[in-house]
Amino acid sequence: MNGPHDLGGQHGLGPVTPETNEPYFHAEWEKRALGLTLSCGAFGAWTIDESRHARESLPPAIYLSASYYEIWTRALEILLKRHGFLTQDELDAGHMLEKGAEPKRVLTAEMVAGVLAKGGPCDRPVATPPRFVVGERVRTKNFNPETHTRLPRYARAKTGVVEAVQGSFVFPDDNAHGKGENPQWVYTVVFDGGEIWGEGADPTLTISIDAWEGYLERA
Amino acid sequence: MSERHHGHDHDHHHHDNHFTDMEARVKALETVLTEKGLIDPAAIDAIVETYETKVGPRNGARVVAKAWSDLEFAEWLKHDATAAIASLGFTGRQGEHMRAVFNTPDTHNLVVCTLCSCYPWAVLGLPPVWYKAPPYRSRAVIDPRGVLAEFGLELSAEKKIRVWDSTAELRYLVVPERPDGTEGFSEEQLANLVTRDSMIGTGLALSPEAAR
Numbered sequence: 001m002n003g004p005h006d007l008g009g010q011h012g013l014g015p016v017t018p019e020t021n022e023p024y025f026h027a028e029w030e031k032r033a034l035g036l037t038l039s040c041g042a043f044g045a046w047t048i049d050e051s052r053h054a055r056e057s058l059p060p061a062i063y064l065s066a067s068y069y070e071i072w073t074r075a076l077e078i079l080l081k082r083h084g085f086l087t088q089d090e091l092d093a094g095h096m097l098e099k100g101a102e103p104k105r106v107l108t109a110e111m112v113a114g115v116l117a118k119g120g121p122c123d124r125p126v127a128t129p130p131r132f133v134v135g136e137r138v139r140t141k142n143f144n145p146e147t148h149t150r151l152p153r154y155a156r157a158k159t160g161v162v163e164a165v166q167g168s169f170v171f172p173d174d175n176a177h178g179k180g181e182n183p184q185w186v187y188t189v190v191f192d193g194g195e196i197w198g199e200g201a202d203p204t205l206t207i208s209i210d211a212w213e214g215y216l217e218r219a
Numbered sequence: 220m221s222e223r224h225h226g227h228d229h230d231h232h233h234h235d236n237h238f239t240d241m242e243a244r245v246k247a248l249e250t251v252l253t254e255k256g257l258i259d260p261a262a263i264d265a266i267v268e269t270y271e272t273k274v275g276p277r278n279g280a281r282v283v284a285k286a287w288s289d290l291e292f293a294e295w296l297k298h299d300a301t302a303a304i305a306s307l308g309f310t311g312r313q314g315e316h317m318r319a320v321f322n323t324p325d326t327h328n329l330v331v332c333t334l335c336s337c338y339p340w341a342v343l344g345l346p347p348v349w350y351k352a353p354p355y356r357s358r359a360v361i362d363p364r365g366v367l368a369e370f371g372l373e374l375s376a377e378k379k380i381r382v383w384d385s386t387a388e389l390r391y392l393v394v395p396e397r398p399d400g401t402e403g404f405s406e407e408q409l410a411n412l413v414t415r416d417s418m419i420g421t422g423l424a425l426s427p428e429a430a431r
């Protein structure tokens with residue numbers, strides 16, 4: 001979707017402001033927001049792709065002015081309501097009012113170390129060989145789906161070169177919407193700065209994206 | 220009270236109110252989930268403790284220091300970063316599919332996630348606020364030199380810049396160039412020169428003088 005999250009190349013968002021010796025958290029609630037997001041992810045009710053899509057679907061004015069933990073919190077509320085774990089009435093009341101959906105698992109303190117160390121690999125085998133080879137010129141698709149995609153707007157309809165075949169991975173454009181994992185080959189594709197930005201581009205710049213096979217065609 | 224001072228106060232209150240709002244919002248969420256038996260508050264404590272004390276940029280610094288010291292490890296890191304990094308005990312969430320990219324005298328690498336906040340947690344821990352915020356995500360791909368200048372880093376005009384936009388599930392670790400004057404340094408001494416920013420590409424490794 002052409003949402004507020006797709007930021008590459010936008011102007012007017014201000015300078016980067018690094019903070020010296022930045023703490024991991026700037027408030028106690030940020031710690032809880034991180035822990036809640038990971039704990040609820042462990043329910044097994046939604047995928048990382050669905051949660052990314054929930055975040056990028058927030059209203060642009062909210063997305064662009066919120067801190068990242070606020071974005072996570074707002075998206076988490078949406079996911080929990082969507083999957084029947086709680087209701088808006090309960091959030092308003094600040095208390096449980098009714099029984100909701102049952103998760104596949106509840107993350108306990110004892111499980112945390114194991115779950116975090118294991119992570120969630122999303123490489124999957126595919127039956128067909130990769131369609132493109134290293135060194136091949138490819139053109140990215142021109143499309144504007146209203147649904148989730150990981151092909152940023154700045155890199156659509158651009159010609160680049162396959163630098164690496166990275167393996168085959170869950171296809172987020174489908175997986176975010178419950179259409180299955182449908183894995184595809186993923187390629188690192190490199191573009192000249194001039195191909196992406198045109199006039200006035202930094203001549204020393206190259207940019208790469210990691211692109212699913214369905215985003216690419218032969219140039 | 221000057222207009223400006225007043226304005227500042229107003230901003231400050233707005234900021235405080237906003238944080239108070241979020242505090243209440245997150246508290247309500249945690250309370251409802253706890254009452255429903257859906258979460259274990261102690262699990263949240265354990266998650267926070269993991270990322271405050273165990274998983275952070277010192278992990279990545281050890282990977283880089285070993286790559287500087289051990290050519291064989293550097294080759295392994297180049298060809299199978301996930302396995303090479305796992306051999307040092309660093310695995311797990313947002314480090315499942317690692318790639319290491321090496322700075323050279325010709326090319327400087329810079330990592331960004333324009334679409335969200337993808338970051339190699341297993342080696343760098345939780346990302347800093349600026350990495351997740353719109354200014355960095357919008358400008359790293361179009362004006363990397365301008366961004367680097369805001370970190371106090373001026374690269375020579377001829378230096379090539381390669382920006383890696385983490386659009387899929389690969390997570391990138393930049394291996395900065397080894398600083399001069401570090402011959403004979405132990406891995407531990409070398410690791411002290413490796414900053415978090417140098418492993419994102421928004422900085423360089425420290426010189427031995429700067430690290431003192």
